[in-house]
Amino acid sequence: QDTLKISLIKNVSFRMIHVKKIMFCTIARRALSMAARDPLLFTPGPLTTSMTTKQAMLHDFGSRDASFITVVERVRERLLKIAGVKSSEFTCVLMQGSGTFGVEGVLTTVVPKTAGKLLIASNGAYGMRMAKIADVYGIEKVLISKPENCTYTDTDIQEALAAHPEVTTVALVHSETTSGILNPVEKIGKTVRNAGKTFIVDAMSSFGGIPISMANIDFLVSSSNKCLEGVPGFSFTIARRDLLEASSCNSRTLSLDLHAQNAGLDRNGQFRFTPPTHAILAMDQALDELDSEGGVAKRYIRYKNLQKILTDGYEALGFVPYVKKENQGPIITTFLFPDHLNWDFTTFYQLLSDRGMLIYPGVVSTVDSFRVGNIGRLSEENMIELVEVTAAILKEMNISLKHPTARPPASHTPYKN
Template sequence: MREKKLFTPGPLGVSLSTKQAMLVDLGSRDLEFIQTVKSIRSRLVELAGVSSDDYTCVPVQGSGTFAIEAVFTSTIPRTNGKVLVLENGAYGRRFGQILKVLGVDFKILTFLENEKVDVGLVEETLRGTQGWTNVAVVHCETSSGVINPIGEIGRLVKECVPDASYFVDAMSSFGAVDIDFTASKIDFLVSSANKCLEGVPGFSYAICRKDKLTGCKGWSRSLSLDLVSQWETLEQTGQFRFTPPTHCMLAFKQALTELEEEGGISERRKRYKENNRIICEGMKAFGFKTLLDDTHDGFIITSFHYPQHDNFNFKDFYTRLQEKDQVIYPGKVTKTDCFRIGNIGHVFPRDMRYLLQCVQEVCSDMGIPLPLKE
């Protein structure tokens, strides 16, 4: 099987050495594995830039959505829980799907998918309605690439409803985009192993303020997704309550080593920004238009409008690129026809330049002359 380059929001490509780290079998009670879990949890708290006195990391088996659901099911009070969801894309809408299944009271405050969450409207809602116990927002809405102002939102939450829990989905941003936990007043943040930290898919994690987490004991509506019970067992025994993703965690340990070797988060951010610059400038030179205007400064993923040409068919475009081992991603924006190109994972500027070459070749093969006409 040929290896493909993944320009998607996930799964993402990883290094060969990260894959090779999985070629070891360890038992869940093996002392080496227990130490690996301890090291990963400690390192993630460090990467968050917070003190282990105040915050802890709770890993959860499964994709990022598992950690999102774990936070919701564990932190919403059993009685009088009321959640405000700030939504401007597909991943924010998924919050609503989870909350509906959980059967809790919630309201979705919806914004345009190509705009940031409006802090003014958030303030009106927080002050105008009483009883909010939880507020949730996606940091990088990867259906479009919008980066939401989580710092301003967090400060408003703590000013207007100081006892509410503030939850940030930083699935595609943690490990690359600056996040100031203290200034943003974040209580719970989730991300996944196979995003900016470049591990393999298989587990996600929540970084939790300890006092908020312990205050939720007994609230969970799920056995396996109970963050408090998971944390308590990890603290007491160093072990997961149920079978852990051993190979994935060994890979993640190696991925964290490679992050350090690259120069840490700041250097990885530089690489991702350069990836983004190359693809944006190249696609614009071909005449493609980005979904977001210049008021946005996200660099995780970029959405491009379908070109207005009779010969363009996205399925054909996508398939032809895939035949060249270049995997892009469909758009999830409901009102706009677009596709997405991710800039994160084990991809480098040379990969972005080659992708541009492939786009040019595919457009030529499809009879679409470049640059595109207005």
């Protein structure tokens, strides 16, 4: 009788394991099937990712387990390698949350509490976001502003520093995705270095997709879900070790303390608080794919080519870019709303969405415009298809931009997200 009970228990256990395996495989197949039907994301991130990057997340890791710690260490090392820096001089600090968490962590950790003053050079919404962070924490700041379609020069920064010699830290967005403009951070970095100031660069939408020299950058902040083509979940900062060490006990926050976060990662490879395990697994795979593509240099060429297909195609349809070609970055392009009686952005957006193509669903610029991104796992065929679908939508909306019908100014109410 005991033998029979043991046999039954074993049989039931085997069947339960078998059923669980079938359920897991079914769920996995369903997830992959849904992923195959995902829309194409023509956005500045989150963006379209590869199937293999998605598949990398179909595993569970213990956040304090040695196998996961190995992945964390590998990702940190690989990000330093992409930055082209030595681990003896720089460290890579992973931080849970969006890219803004990373920017907030750097600003609140690095700008000195005593006699610290931050110069923010803004030409878009993300420069202004840094200014808001400074205001929330009571960080003294000098804010200089330019129109969203105008880049900064080293002379601009030199003049601002001459007018405000008390400034200790300078912050600038590299690829300002409000408009798609690209600020010359390497030239500006030399000016900041010569002035003896600390230079913070928001490279959220450029690191991994545009070559960047770290020679004169002290802190570079980026994110997992932009040009590296991973998924949302964490930001990271490439930081000079000596300057980060000098920021010990300077942080104005607990969770976003960059120095404490790095100390924990260096000490035992662990996050201080719950890490985004699946996003880090996806990043490890995404970095494999960056290597396979040929590194940042090759990805930069692909992004530039995709942006050219987009711009040439949209200009042929009659759309007007907001940024001049010499200032345009290869990440995202802003087009002005057409001055046509039948134009309605909400309708245009929805018709694209109905066809499985998503652009950013709102205006972040101060001008009436919309943005189209070309980063992520997108191909030339995807960009050509977008242009062709857009042409069909304009026809459906009865809009000919080559012979526009001007709308009465009073009737125009731009869509705001």
